[in-house]
Amino acid sequence: MLGICFALYAYFTDTSIDDYKAIFIVLFSIIFIERAVYYLTWWKFIILPYSLNLHSNFKDDTSKNSLYVDKFVKFKKLKPKSHLEQVMAIGLKSFSLEYRNFVAINVDDYKENAERILHFLGLIDKRYEVKVYHKKNRNVVLVFYSLPYEYSVDLSYFKPNKLFLGIYEKGLYYRKLNTLDHLLCVGESGSGKSNFMHLLNINFLFNLHKIKKMYMIDLKGGVELKRYEKLDNVEFVSNIERLNVLLDDVLEDLKESQNELLLSNKRKSDDLTLIVFDEVGAVSTYPDKKIREAIFDKLALISMQGRASGILLFLFAQKIDNTILPSSIVNNLQTRVLLKTSNDNNINIIDLKDNIREKITWVEVQDFNKGRAIYKDGLTSDKSLIQFPIIGDKLLNYIISNNMIDVTHELLNQKPL
Ligand SMILES: Nc1ncnc2c1ncn2[C@@H]1O[C@H](COP(=O)(O)OP(=O)(O)O)[C@@H](O)[C@H]1O
Ligand SMILES: [Mg+2]
Numbered sequence: 001m002l003g004i005c006f007a008l009y010a011y012f013t014d015t016s017i018d019d020y021k022a023i024f025i026v027l028f029s030i031i032f033i034e035r036a037v038y039y040l041t042w043w044k045f046i047i048l049p050y051s052l053n054l055h056s057n058f059k060d061d062t063s064k065n066s067l068y069v070d071k072f073v074k075f076k077k078l079k080p081k082s083h084l085e086q087v088m089a090i091g092l093k094s095f096s097l098e099y100r101n102f103v104a105i106n107v108d109d110y111k112e113n114a115e116r117i118l119h120f121l122g123l124i125d126k127r128y129e130v131k132v133y134h135k136k137n138r139n140v141v142l143v144f145y146s147l148p149y150e151y152s153v154d155l156s157y158f159k160p161n162k163l164f165l166g167i168y169e170k171g172l173y174y175r176k177l178n179t180l181d182h183l184l185c186v187g188e189s190g191s192g193k194s195n196f197m198h199l200l201n202i203n204f205l206f207n208l209h210k211i212k213k214m215y216m217i218d219l220k221g222g223v224e225l226k227r228y229e230k231l232d233n234v235e236f237v238s239n240i241e242r243l244n245v246l247l248d249d250v251l252e253d254l255k256e257s258q259n260e261l262l263l264s265n266k267r268k269s270d271d272l273t274l275i276v277f278d279e280v281g282a283v284s285t286y287p288d289k290k291i292r293e294a295i296f297d298k299l300a301l302i303s304m305q306g307r308a309s310g311i312l313l314f315l316f317a318q319k320i321d322n323t324i325l326p327s328s329i330v331n332n333l334q335t336r337v338l339l340k341t342s343n344d345n346n347i348n349i350i351d352l353k354d355n356i357r358e359k360i361t362w363v364e365v366q367d368f369n370k371g372r373a374i375y376k377d378g379l380t381s382d383k384s385l386i387q388f389p390i391i392g393d394k395l396l397n398y399i400i401s402n403n404m405i406d407v408t409h410e411l412l413n414q415k416p417l
Pocket of ligand 1: 150189371390
């Protein structure tokens, strides 16, 4: 650019040799300074592929040796799309780096070395994660992000027809209500299961217009779910015999709804019946085998056939294996949430084939902080690292004590969220 300007300038003005020299020196200095600033600013990013041996390099034993160069292209600060989200995605930090190779880029090399890249850039201590994307034919984009450790939310995060689940790589994570499926959440005691359950419940209460009935089950005599009891279409269950009877009601509903769907030629029911079950492991410790099996059979049937009728299971457990929950149930719960755990069976529920720990986060699942989770969307199978918000008693009690439908109407009548 500068060269062209200079040529044009020289052409149109009658410049003497001495002037040329002066202009040359200025030009050269500008280019030199610009380059120097460029390298000083980005040197770490520029040398990254070479320091870590990620660039395609010589293959000694072949005659067609070639050295490809992975060139640093750009650094970009990333922000959620809307201004509101930028404010609401508290503590989310992210940026990206792009590299190009003129011949071919080895994206897998970057993926396999994700943790080394973070070490090299000094981002491990800052708890950054990196995700590697292929771009065009010869580019690779590394997205670095760091999720907040802990944050709270207010009513403005929740929206009708959507579930707000937390903060992930790109900002606020929402899932559409009409694509919801069964969910299984596992994590050791204290990992944040019940807190996540309340988060889901708040989302449901924001969508009461779509919900026929909610069952809140806790057989361990916990107090977490009892507070929802005062809501009209919520039934709190703490007794296993009562649960057994109620599940018959649900199955009857299921049959009815299946008939309706057949008659009306519809594939999916619009109304939801939600079964939220905290500490589902409690069933397997119940001494009466008959009741245990009856409940498992009914849950299996719901897990298999409930979705089209809008009857959905949300099961929470510390551990998952065949003795705790039959695989006929587990296999049908497609959305999976994994919180802190050191149990390998639990870790496998997110993905039986891949080692998810390597791919999604470098932090071992057993070292997850509270509310940190790998979330697998049952519909798309996409896996994301999410930080759930902490749900305080104040927010929860406010939502329960005000009729939530009123609050939702109030919010809907305000300007869009
Ligand atoms: N998302 C979160 N962020 C920060 N702290 C959390 C979060 N979720 C839970 N906690 C903390 O951890 C404690 C245990 O959470 P809880 O949901 O009861 O775990 P669990 O049901 O798995 O035993 C809570 O008292 C809360 O203070
Ligand atoms: Mg709990």
